[in-house]
Amino acid sequence: MTRAINLRIGAGLVLVLTVAALLSLVWTPYDYTVLSVTQKFRPPSADHWLGTDQLGRDVVSLLMAASVNSLAVAFISVGIGGSIGTALGLTASAFGGWVETVIMRVADLGFAFPALLFAIMLAAAFGPSLTNAILAIAFINVPIFTRVARGAANQIWTRDYVLAGRAAGASQFSLTIDHVLPNISATLIVQATIEFAVAILAEAALSYLGLGAQPPMPSWGRMLNEAQTLMYLAPQLAIYPGLCIIAAVLGFGLLGDGLRDISDPRLARARA
Amino acid sequence: MIEAENISVAFGEAEALRRVSLSLRPGERLGLVGESGSGKSMLGLALMGMLPEAAQMTGRLAIDGHDLSRATDNEWRDMRARKVAMIFQEPMMALNPLRRVGDTVMEPLRLHLGLSKSDARRRALELFEETGIQEPEEKLRQYPHELSGGQRQRVLIALALACDPGILIADEPTTALDAHVALRITDLLTRLARDRGMVLVFISHDLAAVARTVETVAVMYGGEIVEKGPVAQVLSDPRHPYTKGLLHARPTITGGELRKRLPMIPGNVPALADLPHGCRFSGRCSVELPQCAEVRPALLGIGGLRACACHHVPEVVE
Numbered sequence: 001m002t003r004a005i006n007l008r009i010g011a012g013l014v015l016v017l018t019v020a021a022l023l024s025l026v027w028t029p030y031d032y033t034v035l036s037v038t039q040k041f042r043p044p045s046a047d048h049w050l051g052t053d054q055l056g057r058d059v060v061s062l063l064m065a066a067s068v069n070s071l072a073v074a075f076i077s078v079g080i081g082g083s084i085g086t087a088l089g090l091t092a093s094a095f096g097g098w099v100e101t102v103i104m105r106v107a108d109l110g111f112a113f114p115a116l117l118f119a120i121m122l123a124a125a126f127g128p129s130l131t132n133a134i135l136a137i138a139f140i141n142v143p144i145f146t147r148v149a150r151g152a153a154n155q156i157w158t159r160d161y162v163l164a165g166r167a168a169g170a171s172q173f174s175l176t177i178d179h180v181l182p183n184i185s186a187t188l189i190v191q192a193t194i195e196f197a198v199a200i201l202a203e204a205a206l207s208y209l210g211l212g213a214q215p216p217m218p219s220w221g222r223m224l225n226e227a228q229t230l231m232y233l234a235p236q237l238a239i240y241p242g243l244c245i246i247a248a249v250l251g252f253g254l255l256g257d258g259l260r261d262i263s264d265p266r267l268a269r270a271r272a
Numbered sequence: 273m274i275e276a277e278n279i280s281v282a283f284g285e286a287e288a289l290r291r292v293s294l295s296l297r298p299g300e301r302l303g304l305v306g307e308s309g310s311g312k313s314m315l316g317l318a319l320m321g322m323l324p325e326a327a328q329m330t331g332r333l334a335i336d337g338h339d340l341s342r343a344t345d346n347e348w349r350d351m352r353a354r355k356v357a358m359i360f361q362e363p364m365m366a367l368n369p370l371r372r373v374g375d376t377v378m379e380p381l382r383l384h385l386g387l388s389k390s391d392a393r394r395r396a397l398e399l400f401e402e403t404g405i406q407e408p409e410e411k412l413r414q415y416p417h418e419l420s421g422g423q424r425q426r427v428l429i430a431l432a433l434a435c436d437p438g439i440l441i442a443d444e445p446t447t448a449l450d451a452h453v454a455l456r457i458t459d460l461l462t463r464l465a466r467d468r469g470m471v472l473v474f475i476s477h478d479l480a481a482v483a484r485t486v487e488t489v490a491v492m493y494g495g496e497i498v499e500k501g502p503v504a505q506v507l508s509d510p511r512h513p514y515t516k517g518l519l520h521a522r523p524t525i526t527g528g529e530l531r532k533r534l535p536m537i538p539g540n541v542p543a544l545a546d547l548p549h550g551c552r553f554s555g556r557c558s559v560e561l562p563q564c565a566e567v568r569p570a571l572l573g574i575g576g577l578r579a580c581a582c583h584h585v586p587e588v589v590e
Contacts, residue, residue: 160366168352169383170379174383
């Protein structure tokens with residue numbers, strides 16, 4: 001089954017990441033908040049699998065704790081942005097006419113905002129914080145889900161079972177909840193998985209710029225930033241979080257792609 | 273009870289229905305026949321208030337005495353299910369693949385009649401039994417893909433009947449079904465209309481199914497009713513040239529031998545935008561008179577309960 005290869009690799013990476021994140025909530029090899037001057041810049045060893053950083057913290061523990069941050073930010077921001085976007089897209093599709101035009105044009109406007117720029121704007125206005133980073137990432141997800149939900153919903157509205165529901169006296173609202181939403185959920189889940197990858201990358205970028213997770217909260221992006229000045233001294237400190245980001249983005253990206261192939265077999269065959 | 277007077281439906285310049293009048297009393301069963309594009313489905317949708325948004329309807333339409341000529345969406349939603357319901361051509365497509373069919377049928381019961389979940393379930397079970405669904409208890413819990421075409425159509429009939437509508441519009445309900453399943457469905461529709469005293473509007477191009485199901489038939493062409501009357505009389509003694517052509521185009525076995533080639537009506541149904549000014553059938557008619565292309569024949573009584581719109585068929589005043 002080579003066809004599902006991207007799904008398998010993606011699911012595997014996501015699984016490892018999720019397990020590591022959940023595990024870090026109850027157990028990490030070392031307490032990553034404890035600093036130790038004597039232990040700094042240790043090479044990988046049996047005690048410290050990936051060594052220690054400039055403050056003597058265990059890198060494995062830091063990476064594990066940071067994964068929680070990445071996943072939580074991605075989950076919350078895609079959740080918020082996806083819900084609002086989906087609701088807007090369904091509304092546009094259900095009403096049509098000028099309502100649809102207005103919503104979709106506003107969504108187009110939302111696409112014009114680069115996420116980073118928007119986050120910098122938020123940070124400038126309200127100060128840099130993880131909450132603002134989440135809001136910024138959620139914001140860029142809104143127009144994406146508006147478009148996807150509206151496009152998929154418009155197709156469902158033409159189905160005979162919607163017609164039959166209407167003939168049985170159902171309102172636009174109950175048709176949307178009972179028929180349209182369940183039938184576009186596969187599309188939405190695929191989109192959400194892909195946006196997860198984007199959100200993880202965005203969180204890393206914002207944290208790298210100091211606009212996301214604030215110290216002492218561990219974050220891959222911030223670890224990259226801190227390692228930057230030590231590039232010649234300890235390049236591995238930049239490489240580890242970088243690899244984690246790659247693994248997470250690749251994992252969710254492949255998983256989303258794989259899910260899409262399953263939900264739309266025609267697409268998979270066309271691509272193969 | 274349906275009273276429709278001079279219903280016209282237009283898409284801009286193009287007229288999809290032109291001055292169609294109908295009057296149906298409880299228990300009456302009307303067949304609408306005609307080729308694709310003759311306006312029969314459009315008439316069905318007009319009676320449901322479910323015309324496409326681009327369509328403009330004029331004329332008077334009343335259901336059970338309620339004037340619906342200018343009804344809003346909300347008024348129509350109230351009418352649907354309670355007064356007038358519809359079943360569709362493709363039972364495969366008309367059920368949400370992700371919902372148990374029981375939930376689909378229970379929805380209008382809960383929505384319109386405000387029944388509790390257990391009452392709605394009981395009622396859905398009764399409806400399944402009434403529509404002849406085997407093992408109804410089990411079927412309630414199944415998804416559309418687990419049912420056969422005939423069973424799905426029965427589920428859709430149960431859905432349509434959920435709120436005891438006085439009118440059922442069946443838009444080609446048997447076209448997608450096997451012949452023997454189709455027979456059972458038409459018999460079911462006939463029985464339901466009779467038992468419930470329900471108006472049945474049966475839209476089909478299958479003349480045999482129509483003959484079996486309805487009492488009155490209206491033959492449609494180019495958005496107009498061209499001939500109307502008791503089904504046995506119209507089918508055995510057609511008066512309008514179009515009806516004659518339609519009947520001739522059926523495969524029949526004569527002298528124990530299937531005719532090799534079916535006779536057909538020359539030409540195609542013209543597009544809505546370029547229908548002829550006079551009789552809509554002019555240009556394809558085999559007995560065309562000079563005035564046919566210019567003067568539109570009115571639907572006139574021709575004796576008994578019959579009516580015909582043709583310059584060849586003289587009006588009979590009784």
